[in-house]
Amino acid sequence: MRPVRIIVAKVGLDGHDRGVKVVARALRDAGYEVIYTGLRQTPEMVVDAALQEDAQVIGLSIHSGAHMTLFPAVVQELKRRKATDIVVFGGGIIPDDDVAALKKQGVEQLFTPGTPLQEIVDWLRKRFPEESR
Amino acid sequence: MASWWCWGTTSPYAFWAGSELNEADLETRFRSGDTRALARAISLVERRDPSVRALEATLRPKGQAPGVVGFTGAPGTGKSTLVDGVVALLRKRENSVAVLATDPNSPFTGGAILGDRIRMQRHALDPKVFIRSMGARGHLGGLSLATREAIRLLWAFGFDQVVIETVGVGQSELEVAAVADTTVVVLTPNLGDGVQMIKAGILEIADIFVVNKADLDGHARVVTELRSMLSLAPKGNWKPPILATVAARQDGLEDLWEAVLAHRRHLESSGRGRQLAEQRLRDETAEVAAEIARERIRRALADDPALSARLLDTGTPYGTAEEILDRGR
Known part of the structure; x- marks a missing residue:
C-alpha cells in the first residue's frame, strides 16, 4: 500500500510554528509520514518540496493574515507544475468568509482555531481511504 | 508499456488514473528529467513495489557512478546542517547533488516526522539539488535495499554526488555503511565519556570522524579520546581521520570534503572499492x-x-x- 506522505509548511513571514508542530505530531501519531519544511516558505518552495517528496497532501499553516494571498498562490503553483492531484488543506486564524472563498479557489479543507486534532485526522482518513497510513 | 503496471492485482494506482502523473508515462517523464517522475520512482522502490522493475530495466546509468557519502551520528549532532554545508560546497564546485535523508518511523503507528529538509532550505529552489526524506519504516534490510535502488535511479537521472543521512540510534547506520562508499560518523563534545567511544557499533563503521560544534568546550577532549581509541583499533590501510567542524558557520567543510575525496582515492588505488x-x-x-x-x-x-x-x-x-x-x- 502507498503510505500517505504529507508536507506541512508555514508560508510567508509568519514566525509562529507551535500550532503546525502540534498538528504534525498528531498526524505522525495517526500513522502518516509527515515532512516538515520549516518556517518562512514561499509557495514555490512548498510545491517543490511536495514534488521531490512525492507527497499526496500539502498542509499549510498561517497566522499572519496573509492566507488569501499565499494559500491560492500554492494552488496556482501546483497548476503551473501540473500537479493538481496534490491535495491542499490549511489551518490558522481564518475568518468564515475567507474559508468559503479559499475553498472556491482550490483549497480543499480549512481548519480554524479550536478544531480537535482528531477532526483533521478523520478528514484525511476519509479523503485517502484506499491508502495505508 | 501498459503491461507492467497492470502487473499486480493490487496496484495502488488504480485511483490515480486521470491524475497528472500518469504511471504509464513514468518512464518518458523520468527520461525527460521530470523531478516528479524521479520522486515517484523512489516511492515505488521504497515500498518494494515490483512495478518499478520495468522502469529500472530500461534505464541506463548516465556517465560515471555518483560518489556516495553517508553521514550518521546521534540525534542533534548537526548532521543535517553538515549535509547542508556539504551540498553548498558541492554546488560551488558545480556538482549536482541528491540527498537521501532517513528518519525513524514509529514502531507503533508507522508514522514519522521527517524534518531534515528544514536545515537545507537554502537549496530549495536549486534545480541541481534534489532532497528526499525517507522513513526507515522498520522493514528487514529494506532500508539498504531501497537506498541502493534509489541511488541507481539517481545515477540514471544524472546526479554527480549522492549524500545519505541517517540517525545513528539503532541499526540503520549499519545499513548506511553498507550502501555508502564513505561513511562519516558525526560526534559532538559532551556526548559521554571514553567508554561510550569504545562501545561496539557506530565507531567501527567510520571512514571519517567529524567532531562537529567544535566551538563548544570539550571538543579537544573528544578528539583526544577518539585518537586514543583509534590507536587501539586493528591497523588497516586506511586510518580514519578526525576533523573538527562548525557546520553552522561552514567551518572545516573544505577539509571534510578533501578527506572524503582522499578516502575515495584510497578505495580506488587499494582495490578496496572494487571489492566493496x-x-x-x-x-x-x-x-x-x-x-x-x-x-x-x-x-x-x-x-x-x-x-x-x-x-x-x-x-x-x-x-x-x-x-x-x-x-x-
Whole structure:
C-alpha cells in the first residue's frame, strides 16, 4: 500500500510554528509520514518540496493574515507544475468568509482555531481511504 | 508499456488514473528529467513495489557512478546542517547533488516526522539539488535495499554526488555503511565519556570522524579520546581521520570534503572499492532473494488453507518453508 506522505509548511513571514508542530505530531501519531519544511516558505518552495517528496497532501499553516494571498498562490503553483492531484488543506486564524472563498479557489479543507486534532485526522482518513497510513 | 503496471492485482494506482502523473508515462517523464517522475520512482522502490522493475530495466546509468557519502551520528549532532554545508560546497564546485535523508518511523503507528529538509532550505529552489526524506519504516534490510535502488535511479537521472543521512540510534547506520562508499560518523563534545567511544557499533563503521560544534568546550577532549581509541583499533590501510567542524558557520567543510575525496582515492588505488562493490552486489542479491522468498511463502500460506492448517497442526515453520520453496515456481 502507498503510505500517505504529507508536507506541512508555514508560508510567508509568519514566525509562529507551535500550532503546525502540534498538528504534525498528531498526524505522525495517526500513522502518516509527515515532512516538515520549516518556517518562512514561499509557495514555490512548498510545491517543490511536495514534488521531490512525492507527497499526496500539502498542509499549510498561517497566522499572519496573509492566507488569501499565499494559500491560492500554492494552488496556482501546483497548476503551473501540473500537479493538481496534490491535495491542499490549511489551518490558522481564518475568518468564515475567507474559508468559503479559499475553498472556491482550490483549497480543499480549512481548519480554524479550536478544531480537535482528531477532526483533521478523520478528514484525511476519509479523503485517502484506499491508502495505508 | 501498459503491461507492467497492470502487473499486480493490487496496484495502488488504480485511483490515480486521470491524475497528472500518469504511471504509464513514468518512464518518458523520468527520461525527460521530470523531478516528479524521479520522486515517484523512489516511492515505488521504497515500498518494494515490483512495478518499478520495468522502469529500472530500461534505464541506463548516465556517465560515471555518483560518489556516495553517508553521514550518521546521534540525534542533534548537526548532521543535517553538515549535509547542508556539504551540498553548498558541492554546488560551488558545480556538482549536482541528491540527498537521501532517513528518519525513524514509529514502531507503533508507522508514522514519522521527517524534518531534515528544514536545515537545507537554502537549496530549495536549486534545480541541481534534489532532497528526499525517507522513513526507515522498520522493514528487514529494506532500508539498504531501497537506498541502493534509489541511488541507481539517481545515477540514471544524472546526479554527480549522492549524500545519505541517517540517525545513528539503532541499526540503520549499519545499513548506511553498507550502501555508502564513505561513511562519516558525526560526534559532538559532551556526548559521554571514553567508554561510550569504545562501545561496539557506530565507531567501527567510520571512514571519517567529524567532531562537529567544535566551538563548544570539550571538543579537544573528544578528539583526544577518539585518537586514543583509534590507536587501539586493528591497523588497516586506511586510518580514519578526525576533523573538527562548525557546520553552522561552514567551518572545516573544505577539509571534510578533501578527506572524503582522499578516502575515495584510497578505495580506488587499494582495490578496496572494487571489492566493496562486488561484495555489495552479492549481499544485495541475497537480500533480494530473501525478499522474493518471503513474498512467495506469504502468498502460498494465504492461498493454500490446507497448507496453513498443516502448519498450525505440526507447527514446523522450517519444514513448511522448505516445502513451499521446493515446489518451484
